[in-house]
Amino acid sequence: MLSTNDASILQGFHTLVTKSPLIMEKIEIIGQMAKTDSSVLILGESGVGKEIFAEQIHLRSLRRNAPFIRVNCAALPEGLLESELFGHVKGAFTSAVSDRQGRFELADEGTIFLDEIGDLPLTLQAKLLRVIQEKTFEKVGSGTTIAVNVRIVTATNKDIEALVDQGTFRNDLYYRLNVLPLHIPPLRQRPEDIPELAHFFLSKFMQENNKQFQGFTTGALEAMLSYSWPGNIRELENCVERACVISKNKWIQQEALFPKSGKGGEPESGDRNLKTALNVFKANFIRGVLEENNWNQTETAKALGIQRTYLSRLIKELNIDYSKSIIEE
Ligand SMILES: Nc1ncnc2c1ncn2[C@@H]1O[C@H](COP(=O)(O)OP(=O)(O)O)[C@@H](O)[C@H]1O
Ligand SMILES: [Mg+2]
Structure with a gap:
């Protein structure tokens, strides 16, 4: 911290x-x-x-x-x-x-x-x-x-x-x-902050609600990392608060953070392994940087610190919807 x-x-x-x-x-x-x-x-x-x-x-x-x-x-x-x-x-x-x-x-x-x-x-x-x-x-x-x-x-x-x-x-x-x-x-461009902030808010809400948890399950952490957080830190804070209030287990689980699954935190395929979660995260992250750079791949690659050719490959591999940029051009 x-x-x-x-x-x-x-x-x-x-x-x-x-x-x-x-x-x-x-x-x-x-x-x-x-x-x-x-x-x-x-x-x-x-x-x-x-x-x-x-x-x-x-x-x-x-x-x-x-x-x-x-x-x-x-x-x-x-x-x-x-x-x-x-x-x-x-x-x-x-x-x-x-x-x-x-x-x-x-x-x-x-x-x-x-x-x-x-x-x-x-x-x-x-x-x-x-x-x-x-x-x-x-x-x-x-x-x-x-x-x-x-x-x-x-x-x-x-x-x-x-x-x-x-x-x-x-x-x-x-x-x-x-x-x-x-x-x-935005939070989706600083993944290192997601677990850091989640733990910070968890201790805060444990104290406020007079409850004790051991922490987040691996599934919960993966779900948070793979979600794009359109409401940024305020949304993460609310999510952790709600989980803290409703959870009865020792560990905060994915379901407590994202109760109505389908949206938020649920990797698209429903598969909960780490690789899927990371790919969903990567896709969201790259999409965000593309948007910020008006879908210009050269600028985006520069911002991401990778080669332009590697970025094109990632866009294909991660199935990033690039159609938006084509309509605009
Ligand atoms: N880096 C951070 N560390 C701890 N809490 C944060 C951090 N960034 C934002 N927050 C918390 O997230 C919430 C939203 O932040 P706020 O400054 O109101 O956002 P904005 O003004 O950009 O909409 C606040 O409760 C704030 O305390
Ligand atoms: Mg404000």
């Missing part, structure tokens, strides 16, 4: 568990990013741990002893979000019965993490741009300008460049936020 640093003992931060070289690389990059005050845009599918990486950026920076303030931009309607971010004065609107500090003010000297930034309404995008450029803002209903010193980290699972093309996300704001992009790979 990767230990975070002294600051990880601060309350409210998660433990980042990993054994994946891909993630170790990202941690290195974060170490570099942490020395600057530049904005970071974290990209990645839902459930990959974007918030955990945002925490690491803060914890490894010089701002680590100042506040780390989270805001989910998708969780509130526009009016409430504005007052959440910038605060309001008494009487600014009907329910504003007293003055309130906003998240930017609370984050002064520290880091603000704006999650689901792709959902920020256009009017607030303009206000955010101003905070970035001028480091000042006003509370809702107030004429007094407040100055802050805040590091901005944002995250989204949306294709933000597509939003820019559609005109729902400001181009100028995108460039300001994307000074340091950080792409977090």
Whole structure:
């Protein structure tokens, strides 16, 4: 397990568990990013741990002893979000019965993490741009300008460049936020993390549920390794939690993790030997990297660190459906 640093003992931060070289690389990059005050845009599918990486950026920076303030931009309607971010004065609107500090003010000297930034309404995008450029803002209903010193980290699972093309996300704001992009790979591209995280969550849920298990059966581990985890770490966490609650055996079995077999964890042939499981895993893994590289085999081979000819052979041997790319070409 990767230990975070002294600051990880601060309350409210998660433990980042990993054994994946891909993630170790990202941690290195974060170490570099942490020395600057530049904005970071974290990209990645839902459930990959974007918030955990945002925490690491803060914890490894010089701002680590100042506040780390989270805001989910998708969780509130526009009016409430504005007052959440910038605060309001008494009487600014009907329910504003007293003055309130906003998240930017609370984050002064520290880091603000704006999650689901792709959902920020256009009017607030303009206000955010101003905070970035001028480091000042006003509370809702107030004429007094407040100055802050805040590091901005944002995250989204949306294709933000597509939003820019559609005109729902400001181009100028995108460039300001994307000074340091950080792409977090999905779980299917970091198989080393599957058993590591599964055990981490198992101990957590054993404690929470006051139950004892010896661990996972080999079948359970194989099933987890051969599944593609579209919901990433959040899905794995939920799966282990459910298994922990329903299991009555000493060992967590495949059936407890994937109750309605057929989907998830069940090798396609129904054959449960290791070779089948590994092949299913390999096929899912390669398909994911192909997708990321727009089905370009040369680029995919490079990303996988194998020869192009070997990749073509694997695609045939593993029966990877390559028809998608042909339709697109
Ligand atoms: N490397 C990791 N180690 C431990 N827990 C993790 C890790 N990555 C993600 N998690 C957990 O998985 C869940 C989803 O992570 P989150 O950061 O909310 O994902 P995202 O914001 O990308 O959708 C959270 O409960 C988080 O604590
Ligand atoms: Mg999130």
